[in-house]
Amino acid sequence: MDSTQWEQEEAKIFQPGTPVQLKQHGGKIYHVEEYDPMLVPPIWLEEYPKPCYPEELRILSDLFCVLPQKTLQIA
DSSP, rough: HHHHHHHHHHHHHHHHHHHEEETTTOOOOEEEEEEEETTSSSEEEEEEEOOOOGGEEEESSSOOOOOOOOOOOOO
């Protein structure tokens, strides 16, 4: 696999909105804000001040999320 294919696969894994944890700081959940293969490190997280390498992150794929419900008013 060449570097372009690798970057494309990595970009799919770290799409914006993907929930992750920092391996060394566990506990807090962050969301990927941006993946930019032109930057080193390439991954920016929402509400985290510096970019990260993929190996620093744990992807959280088995989260149970409660979605907000819309309340409808019937006239």
